[in-house]
Amino acid sequence: MKLNTPRWWYTRDARHGAAARTLLRPLSWVWAGVTARRIARAEPVDPGVPVISVGNLTVGGSGKTPVTREAIRLLREAGIDAHGLSRGYGGSLREPTRVDAAIHTAADVGDEPLMLALGGPTWIAHDRVAGARAAAAAGAAIMILDDAHQNPTLKKTLSLVVVDGETRGDEWPFGDGSVFPSGPMREKLRTGLSRADAVVVLLPADAPGVDPELLAAFGDLPVHVARLTPAAPPPRGPILGFAGIAKPWKVERALDAAGAELVDFAPFPDHAAFRDADLAFLADRASRFGARLVTTEKDWFRLPPEWRTRVISWPVKATFENEAAFQALLLGAVRTYSAR
Incomplete structure (x- = not known):
């Protein structure tokens, strides 16, 4: 979904963006109703191999893809x-x-x-059932679905929900609980959690720990804690950062926390298609500071080929506090499917 994520989505104070919330609330009821009916009416298909879903409850920005990549790595390991x-x-x-x-x-x-x-065999398909069957026919022993918690077409052996665990100030992963477009939720919190088997809370590398109030929101669901850590240190010297992800301000914070000499930062909409004019502007601004351009790994893949040598990719990864426990959870899905 290509949009500039409103910061007021993630505040618990409903007074922030109050006019927009009120205006958009009827559309939220429609969104929530359509999602609920689609899930209730589906007849999930077993593709012939176990399926692990890695999804979330909000519109973008929770860290699903790093968690999915780590799940693939741990299973293949x-x-x-x-x-x-x-x-x-x-x-x-x-x-x-x-x-x-x-x-x-x-x-x-x-x-x-x-x-x-980059971490293992990966397939794309608009039809998830067809994609899973093609992968199984090619030898896949298990499928890891990226961003599929609200997609009911495949029968899931294990459903994981990834939650952005940053709760500084009044910033809250679920905002005031409003469903899109008046808030960040894809569906109501309790509704989404009712279909989950476990929660992965993804924290910034420098966060002290999970907010107890956030943990309480998950009830009796098992919680696995991971941190979004740099896969490599940021480049030395002055850098100008930019990102086109759901929460670009988190990239700026992460670069600062990693000790980068950040002279400026430019946010773009999620999944932005970078134009030559945008990149030329950034390059010119960076040159004024004697800085190099740095962006996320995800954004780097969307750069025009001629710009990739001029922009540094800064990759991050999901590092679990108890990797063995998370790996055991994943392997348990394989055993559960085999024991049917």
Whole structure:
């Protein structure tokens, strides 16, 4: 979804953006109703292999893709031929396709599948059932679905919900609980949690721990805590950062926390298609500071090829506080499916 994420979505104080909330609330009722009916009427299909869903309850920005990539890595490390499956948002290819970073671009398959493909075999398909069946026919022993908590077409062996655990000040992952477009929620919190088997709380690298109030919101669901940590230190010297993700301000915070010499930062809409004019402007501004351009790994994949040598990719990864416990949860899904 390409939009500038309103900051007031993520505040619990309903007075922030009050006029917009009131205006958009009827559309929220429609969105929530359509989502609920679609899920209730679905007849999920078993593709012949276990399916782990990694999704969220909000519109973008929770860290699903790093968690999905880590799940693929941990399963493959345990000897399980795990494949990723994404809808391929932003890509032009619709039929089941195995992603190949050597030949595919973000315009073909989307940016997130290219990230997943760095960690293991990854497929895109607008029809998730067709995609899962194609992957299974190619040898996949288990499917990891990226962003599929509200997609009911496949029978899920394990459903994980990823939650952005940052709760500084009045900033709250679920805002005041309003459903899109008057708030960040894809569906009501209790409704979404009722279909989850476990929660992954993703924290910034420098966060002290999970807010007890946030933990209480998940009731009896198991909670696994991970941190979004740099896969490499930021470049030395002055840098000008930019990002086109759902919460670009978090990239700015992360660069600061990692000790980057950040001279400026430019936010773009989620999944932004960077134009030459945008990049030329950023390059000119960076040159004024004697700085280099830095962006996220996800954004780097959307850059025009001629700009990739001029912009540094700063990758991050999901690092679990108890990796063994999370891996055991994933392997449990394999055993559950086999014991049917």
